[in-house]
Amino acid sequence: MDGRLPDHAASLMPDGPLSIQAIEISKRFGDIHALDQVSLQVDAASFHCLLGENGAGKSTLVKCLAGFYRQDGGSFLLAGREQDIRSPRDAHKLGIGMVYQHFTVASGMTVAENLMLARDDLPWLLNLAREHQALQSFMADMSFRLDLSARVADLSAGEKQKLEILKQLYQKRRLLILDEPTSVLTPAEADEVLGMLHQLTRQRKLTVLMITHKFREVTAYADAVTVLRRGRLAGTGRLPETGTDEMASMMMGNPENRPVQTGPERTIPAKAQSMNLAAERLIIRGLHGSNDRGVPAVTDLDLVVRSGEMIGVAGVSGNGQKELVEILLGQRDASAGEILVDGLPYRATRHEMRLHGVYSLPEEPLRNACVSSMTVAENMALRNFDQVPVTAGWKTGWFLSRRRMVARSRSLIAEFGVRPPDPMLPIDGLSGGNVQRAVLARELGQPVNLLIVANPVFGLDFAAAAAIHQRLQMAREAGAAILLVSEDLDELLALTDRLVVMSAGRIVHAVATADADPVAIGHHMAGGHA
Amino acid sequence: MHDGVALGSLLLALLGGIMRVSTPFLFVSLGECITEISGRINLGLEGTLVFGAMSGYGVSWLTGSPWLGVLAAGVSGMLLGLIHGLLCSLPKVNDIAVGIAMMLFGTGISFFIGKPLIQPEAAMLPSWHLGSWSHDPQVRDALRVNALLPLGLGLAALLRLAFKRTRLGLVLRLVGDNAAAARALGYHVVRLRILATVAGGFLAGIGGAFLSLYYPGGWNEGLSSGQGLMAVALVIFARWDPVRCALAALLFGAAGALGPALQSQGLTQGYYLFNAAPYVLTLILMTLSWRPGQTLAGSPGELSLTNRS
Numbered sequence: 001m002d003g004r005l006p007d008h009a010a011s012l013m014p015d016g017p018l019s020i021q022a023i024e025i026s027k028r029f030g031d032i033h034a035l036d037q038v039s040l041q042v043d044a045a046s047f048h049c050l051l052g053e054n055g056a057g058k059s060t061l062v063k064c065l066a067g068f069y070r071q072d073g074g075s076f077l078l079a080g081r082e083q084d085i086r087s088p089r090d091a092h093k094l095g096i097g098m099v100y101q102h103f104t105v106a107s108g109m110t111v112a113e114n115l116m117l118a119r120d121d122l123p124w125l126l127n128l129a130r131e132h133q134a135l136q137s138f139m140a141d142m143s144f145r146l147d148l149s150a151r152v153a154d155l156s157a158g159e160k161q162k163l164e165i166l167k168q169l170y171q172k173r174r175l176l177i178l179d180e181p182t183s184v185l186t187p188a189e190a191d192e193v194l195g196m197l198h199q200l201t202r203q204r205k206l207t208v209l210m211i212t213h214k215f216r217e218v219t220a221y222a223d224a225v226t227v228l229r230r231g232r233l234a235g236t237g238r239l240p241e242t243g244t245d246e247m248a249s250m251m252m253g254n255p256e257n258r259p260v261q262t263g264p265e266r267t268i269p270a271k272a273q274s275m276n277l278a279a280e281r282l283i284i285r286g287l288h289g290s291n292d293r294g295v296p297a298v299t300d301l302d303l304v305v306r307s308g309e310m311i312g313v314a315g316v317s318g319n320g321q322k323e324l325v326e327i328l329l330g331q332r333d334a335s336a337g338e339i340l341v342d343g344l345p346y347r348a349t350r351h352e353m354r355l356h357g358v359y360s361l362p363e364e365p366l367r368n369a370c371v372s373s374m375t376v377a378e379n380m381a382l383r384n385f386d387q388v389p390v391t392a393g394w395k396t397g398w399f400l401s402r403r404r405m406v407a408r409s410r411s412l413i414a415e416f417g418v419r420p421p422d423p424m425l426p427i428d429g430l431s432g433g434n435v436q437r438a439v440l441a442r443e444l445g446q447p448v449n450l451l452i453v454a455n456p457v458f459g460l461d462f463a464a465a466a467a468i469h470q471r472l473q474m475a476r477e478a479g480a481a482i483l484l485v486s487e488d489l490d491e492l493l494a495l496t497d498r499l500v501v502m503s504a505g506r507i508v509h510a511v512a513t514a515d516a517d518p519v520a521i522g523h524h525m526a527g528g529h530a
Numbered sequence: 531m532h533d534g535v536a537l538g539s540l541l542l543a544l545l546g547g548i549m550r551v552s553t554p555f556l557f558v559s560l561g562e563c564i565t566e567i568s569g570r571i572n573l574g575l576e577g578t579l580v581f582g583a584m585s586g587y588g589v590s591w592l593t594g595s596p597w598l599g600v601l602a603a604g605v606s607g608m609l610l611g612l613i614h615g616l617l618c619s620l621p622k623v624n625d626i627a628v629g630i631a632m633m634l635f636g637t638g639i640s641f642f643i644g645k646p647l648i649q650p651e652a653a654m655l656p657s658w659h660l661g662s663w664s665h666d667p668q669v670r671d672a673l674r675v676n677a678l679l680p681l682g683l684g685l686a687a688l689l690r691l692a693f694k695r696t697r698l699g700l701v702l703r704l705v706g707d708n709a710a711a712a713r714a715l716g717y718h719v720v721r722l723r724i725l726a727t728v729a730g731g732f733l734a735g736i737g738g739a740f741l742s743l744y745y746p747g748g749w750n751e752g753l754s755s756g757q758g759l760m761a762v763a764l765v766i767f768a769r770w771d772p773v774r775c776a777l778a779a780l781l782f783g784a785a786g787a788l789g790p791a792l793q794s795q796g797l798t799q800g801y802y803l804f805n806a807a808p809y810v811l812t813l814i815l816m817t818l819s820w821r822p823g824q825t826l827a828g829s830p831g832e833l834s835l836t837n838r839s
């Protein structure tokens with residue numbers, strides 16, 4: 001009834017890795033031209049990377065290929081044959097599997113159940129013993145393993161991503177699409193996962209099409225790249241002939257105007273020597289807190305952040321950083337301990353945040369810092385919609401002035417380069433990077449005393465990442481105290497003044513960044529401090 | 531000695547209460563469990579219960595067959611479930627609000643259609659007299675079992691298995707846990723949720739038939755005393771496990787029998803207080819099972835009632 005592919009369509013296809021050709025694919029969302037006649041060619045058994053700025057249309061293109069969206073124009077050839085892909089099921093029948101940018105594992109279920117559910121030919125009554133045997137022998141062939149009976153909610157982000165990939169490999173896919181698969185992995189985990197996929201392409205078992213922002217991964221694994229820019233094809237190239245500079249200039253358009261920054265410049269603050277004299281903005285004493293399941297996640301934590309200083313919190317994800325940030329932002333109650341801001345007790349109420357100028361960029365900002373169904377303008381006004389610049393009316397301002405709200409958000413959008421520059425769009429229609437920019441604009445759009453930031457450049461293209469890093473440094477130069485929680489050690493080493501390492505809810509190591517030894521830090525992150 | 535006899539007969543009275551009172555809890559909570567597993571809440575089951583009681587009674591009266599009445603109650607429950615499921619599938623519609631509307635609609639329409647049913651005597655559901663060996667009327671009473679009770683208990687065990695080892699069971703849990711994941715695998719989230727709500731309505735309707743065709747029996751407007759709503763709390767307390775739902779239903783049945791049992795023991799004052807036992811139990815259990823800052827273990831991720839974000 002919904003025009004599925006007949007089952008024999010798949011059996012007509014030759015076996016082995018698929019080649020794909022996308023011909024002039026177009027896709028609009030309302031007024032936004034997400035894709036404008038984009039073509040793409042991926043050879044069978046190749047490792048192909050898709051690059052582009054945030055909002056370039058990469059996810060949209062692969063979602064059309066995976067049957068999640070239906071393109072408005074254009075067609076796909078698979079192994080040289082035109083195919084109409086109307087649903088994810090159609091894609092599965094053709095051997096196409098996709099790992100989405102956001103997790104699509106069911107966290108209340110076990111690893112085994114997630115893997116079974118991925119099967120398209122699941123019988124209505126399951127023989128659990130036989131399913132487990134099949135899963136076990138499949139796991140034995142993989143270079144990374146997961147405990148089949150573990151509940152997914154108990155897995156780390158890296159393990160969840162591995163599960164996503166295992167889910168696809170268990171289906172014997174012939175083309176695997178990955179949308180920024182490594183943004184939640186440590187570099188070592190990324191190499192483990194990508195190395196295995198690369199090997200499968202060399203064995204001519206699989207074709208891989210991967211979206212990434214990391215040039216390191218492109219140069220290490222890709223055979224070819226396709227670059228998108230603002231919904232159009234910006235160029236293609238083969239590796240290793242194409243250099244990263246060339247790719248970067250394809251992504252950004254005009255290379256002269258936008259010099260390539262590989263990382264933020266490290267500027268030692270001039271007032272580094274006088275640091276000890278600077279005011280202690282944030283003082284945390286003996287903080288304890290529990291996670292969602294009531295298990296202690298933050299244990300006896302002490303930390304001081306001074307104004308004009310950026311402190312980095314390093315650690316493998318799941319060691320209490322998330323809970324620490326949530327406590328500081330009022331999303332979670334501390335079970336014991338004391339938090340002082342500017343010397344006054346701080347319980348993260350709206351009033352205190354406003355009084356002390358506490359702002360934040362939490363991780364997953366769409367979930368943690370936005371109301372996803374509201375517009376960009378409304379989201380940008382969440383901090384101050386009830387204050388005089390945004391309110392109107394007799395004297396104190398009794399009414400919210402939408403005109404002023406939209407006007408203010410327009411200027412923030414321009415200043416922070418949010419795309420598309422439309423304040424009336426629902427914020428969940430923006431690409432991941434642009435949501436981040438919109439929230440940052442809201443948080444840094446006024447003088448800041450204390451800034452709490454978690455993984456600020458997850459999934460951002462390098463230019464956007466550099467821009468956000470620059471904003472953070474500007475805020476520090478202006479005297480803000482910044483707490484930067486990140487899983488990316490390079491980011492911390494490049495930006496911060498002091499570094500602490502969190503492991504199992506405690507601070508196990510503290511060092512001035514200038515004297516930091518990455519090897520020693522890695523050792524502490526891995527829990528080797530006992 | 532005297533105390534021993536009193537305690538014994540109190541326990542017998544409680545057992546008899548379990549046999550009579552817990553069945554509607556059991557069916558409604560199993561139905562709600564199926565619906566909530568798929569990520570929706572149907573607060574309208576109170577209305578479904580009453581509507582099932584009315585239509586079951588009516589059909590039994592018209593046809594003379596109480597089992598046809600039970601079937602009719604289930605089918606009318608499916609109808610209300612379908613309405614709830616379809617309404618909730620419209621964009622920007624909240625399932626809790628729809629549930630409250632459906633609760634009022636279900637009871638209202640039952641009272642309206644059921645007016646002529648208050649007088650006539652319909653055929654009642656038969657029961658097994660397992661206590662006929664005894665001469666003690668209390669024992670005989672306590673061991674009178676209606677077929678729907680074992681049926682419901684068996685169904686609970688079957689459902690637990692089905693959630694673990696059938697495709698439909700796994701898929702329903704997936705849909706309730708993470709709709710985006712289900713969609714990515716090509717499942718029709720909305721269709722499955724409607725299906726789960728319809729199935730839930732079927733069971734709740736049967737629970738209603740028990741009210742009018744067995745105990746307390748007959749059709750009147752005061753037939754249900756909020757069992758449909760308490761069953762929702764019960765599912766949460768049972769952490770979305772059908773077998774624990776069944777155990778909790780038995781517990782609620784016993785609590786519901788406490789007041790009448792004490793009264794039959796000759797307690798003349800204050801037994802009203804014990805009549806409130808199921809409601810107090812609901813409050814206590816809900817308080818015990820919620821903790822701020824924690825998600826409930828086993829709670830379906832898509833459920834609007836338990837979502838933190």
Ligand SMILES: Nc1ncnc2c1ncn2[C@@H]1O[C@H](COP(=O)(O)OP(=O)(O)OP(=O)(O)O)[C@@H](O)[C@H]1O
Binds near residue numbers: 052053419432
């Ligand atoms: N569901 C949607 N509704 C409305 N607009 C959308 C939707 N999905 C994407 N867009 C818009 O389409 C454009 C392309 O988005 P897309 O998600 O494909 O970008 P991307 O290249 O994957 O970016 P990122 O690197 O940030 O993930 C963006 O301008 C975005 O705002």
Ligand SMILES: [Mg+2]
Binds near residue numbers: 060101179431432
């Ligand atoms: Mg994307």
